[in-house]
Amino acid sequence: xxxxxxxxxxxxxxxxxxxxxxxxxxxxxxxGVVGAALLFLRIGGRRWMRLLSRGYIQLFQGTPxxxxxxxxxxxxxxxxxxxxxxxxxxxxxxxxxxxxxxxxWRGCVESIAKGQWEASASLGMGYLQQMRYVILPQALKVAxxxxxxxxxxxxxxxxxxxxxxxxxxxKAGSIVTNATxxxxxxxxxxxxxYFALCWPLSKSSxxxxxxxxxxHRNH
Amino acid sequence: xxxxxDFGWLIDYVPVLLKGIRITMQLSLIGAVFGVALGIACxxxxxxxxxxxxxxVATYVELIRNTPFLIQLFFIFFGLxxxxxxxxxxxxANLAMIxxxxxxxxxxxxxxxQATPRGQFEAGASLAMTPFxxxxxxxxxxxLQRIWPALSSQIVIVMLGSAVVSQIAAExxxxxxxxxxxxxxxxxxxxxxxxxxxxxxxxxxxQLLAGLGWMLFPRKASR
Numbered sequence: 406x407x408x409x410x411x412x413x414x415x416x417x418x419x420x421x422x423x424x425x426x427x428x429x430x431x432x433x434x435x436x437g438v439v440g441a442a443l444l445f446l447r448i449g450g451r452r453w454m455r456l457l458s459r460g461y462i463q464l465f466q467g468t469p470x471x472x473x474x475x476x477x478x479x480x481x482x483x484x485x486x487x488x489x490x491x492x493x494x495x496x497x498x499x500x501x502x503x504x505x506x507x508x509x510w511r512g513c514v515e516s517i518a519k520g521q522w523e524a525s526a527s528l529g530m531g532y533l534q535q536m537r538y539v540i541l542p543q544a545l546k547v548a549x550x551x552x553x554x555x556x557x558x559x560x561x562x563x564x565x566x567x568x569x570x571x572x573x574x575x576k577a578g579s580i581v582t583n584a585t586x587x588x589x590x591x592x593x594x595x596x597x598x599y600f601a602l603c604w605p606l607s608k609s610s611x612x613x614x615x616x617x618x619x620x621h622r623n624h
Numbered sequence: 625x626x627x628x629x630d631f632g633w634l635i636d637y638v639p640v641l642l643k644g645i646r647i648t649m650q651l652s653l654i655g656a657v658f659g660v661a662l663g664i665a666c667x668x669x670x671x672x673x674x675x676x677x678x679x680x681v682a683t684y685v686e687l688i689r690n691t692p693f694l695i696q697l698f699f700i701f702f703g704l705x706x707x708x709x710x711x712x713x714x715x716x717a718n719l720a721m722i723x724x725x726x727x728x729x730x731x732x733x734x735x736x737x738q739a740t741p742r743g744q745f746e747a748g749a750s751l752a753m754t755p756f757x758x759x760x761x762x763x764x765x766x767x768l769q770r771i772w773p774a775l776s777s778q779i780v781i782v783m784l785g786s787a788v789v790s791q792i793a794a795e796x797x798x799x800x801x802x803x804x805x806x807x808x809x810x811x812x813x814x815x816x817x818x819x820x821x822x823x824x825x826x827x828x829x830x831q832l833l834a835g836l837g838w839m840l841f842p843r844k845a846s847r
Contacts, residue, residue: 467780467826469787471798472819479811483627557690564692568791575694588702596691596699603690 409585415594421577422598428573429560429602431495436502436559443507448514449532458507465504471565473497478569494566502559509555513548514540546617554610557603564599574598631813637804644800645821647714651796652783652829654718659725659782660775664764666730671737671763672755681730688727694788696720701792717789717796725782732774736767769841776833780826787822797821 446458465473477500478493517540525539567576578595582588634641669681688696700723701716711719740763748758768775790799801818805811 464823467784467823468819469784469798469822471787471790472801472815472822475801475815476812476819479815483812561690561692564694565788567694568788575692575698578695578698582702587706588698589704589706592695592699592703596687596695599691599695600687604686607686607690 409581409587411590414581414585414587414591417581418574418577418591418594418598421572422574422602424571424573425560425563425575425599426602428491428494428498428563428566428571429556432498432502432563433556433559435495435499436506439499439503440506440510443503444510444514445536447507447511449536462504462508465501466508470497470501470562471568473501474565474569490566490569490571493569494563494571498559498562498566501562502555505555505558506552509551510544510548513544513551516547517543550610550614550617553606553613557606557610560603560606561599627812629813630810631817633808633810634804634813634817637800637807640800640804641797641818641821644795644797644818645825647795647799648783648786648797648825651714651718651721651786651789651794652779655721655725655782655786656779658718658722660729660779662722662726663729663733666726667733667737668759670730670734672759685727685730688724689731693720693724693785694791696724697788697792713789713792713794716792717786717794720789721782721786724785725778728778728782729775732771732778733764733767735774736771737763739770740767765841769837772833772837772841776830776837779833780829783829784822784826797825 443458443461446454447462448455474493474497477497478488478490481488481493481496521539521543522535525535530538563573564575566573567579570576572580574595578591582591585591666681666685669677673681697717697720700720701711701713704710744762744766745755745758748762749755753761786796787798789796790802793799797818801814805814808814
């Protein structure tokens with residue numbers, strides 16, 4: 406039987422962690438794009454758009470991410486698409502991230518005083534112009550800390566894709582455990598690698614919050 | 625597309641689903657009660673506790689909040705036995721949920737405590753309360769009242785997160801769904817139905833918690 410050194414374990418886990426990072430980036434960027442679209446539907450426009458967007462957000466926030474992954478994995482297959490685990494993982498995580506980001510950003514847009522909408526309307530701006538020139542530039546500043554904070558949830562969310570068979574950090578942890586019979590060391594290391602990915606994000610979210618709040622108070 | 629949806633056969637599996645629902649609810653209930661209790665204890669340490677204990681609690685909170693629940697679960701169920709600590713799937717699942725919610729609720733409750741004016745402690749002290757009594761009777765209740773919505777959301781999130789305990793063979797709702805799926809390969813119908821059950825459970829739990837908050841804190845918070 407092959408012996409595994411501590412270094413072998415760590416190296417294999419770090420190699421797999423690249424996929425965690427990549428998947429997180431894809432989900433976060435894709436989720437941001439879809440989330441922005443949802444946001445526009447959610448706060449403006451017609452009633453049915455608002456209802457649709459609200460229903461979407463409720464559905465994705467009110468069900469486990471794991472179930473969404475299963476549905477993407479098995480559901481897309483029904484349409485005759487051959488679904489590799491990475492595709493199901495990306496689709497489910499993007500849709501899930503979008504729901505949360507849309508809701509976070511809605512809070513930020515709603516924190517902008519109503520007078521700003523009215524003032525820009527009185528200048529004859531349309532809805533999109535109001536958003537583009539008046540509301541979003543202000544809301545963006547409020548949105549940065551919670552958005553960075555949510556990225557931690559995305560990184561942690563990618564761990565679930567191991568269950569449908571995508572080989573990232575968590576799955577690598579299970580595989581390495583099965584090979585080495587050292588679950589304590591392996592899962593401890595896996596946890597530490599996740600921590601190393603997430604903690605800087607949490608911290609910077611807190612720092613940004615403090616910094617932007619100070620800026621806010623000086624107005 | 626040639627797939628034909630068929631939900632009729634699910635009738636045979638209603639008892640399996642019901643058992644899964646029962647276990648998911650049971651896990652969530654125990655997790656919520658002990659998790660929030662742990663959160664209150666940790667929030668007390670961070671606000672008023674002995675100096676040496678503060679960094680311990682801070683480390684615990686940061687570690688849990690920055691690692692996935694799945695890994696915490698695996699660490700408890702697969703990792704701890706190497707230290708001679710063995711437990712059943714359900715115990716491990718519950719322990720993971722309590723530890724997880726404990727860290728999050730600590731932060732939420734701490735935010736509520738920080739929003740409480742310092743004068744409240746002093747007012748308590750002037751009534752000859754010990755710091756602990758002032759914390760318990762004067763500070764904690766308004767703090768809980770203030771953060772109740774955030775705490776409720778976190779409890780719902782933990783309930784939904786509990787879906788992954790199926791991975792250590794705890795027989796919750798997801799485990800039931802996987803079992804049914806493995807019997808008849810009708811994956812899509814099975815998971816759609818269990819997803820909708822989760823949605824219903826989440827809505828129900830949110831209503832229950834709102835009702836509980838309304839019962840526990842009948843008066844509006846004075847701001």
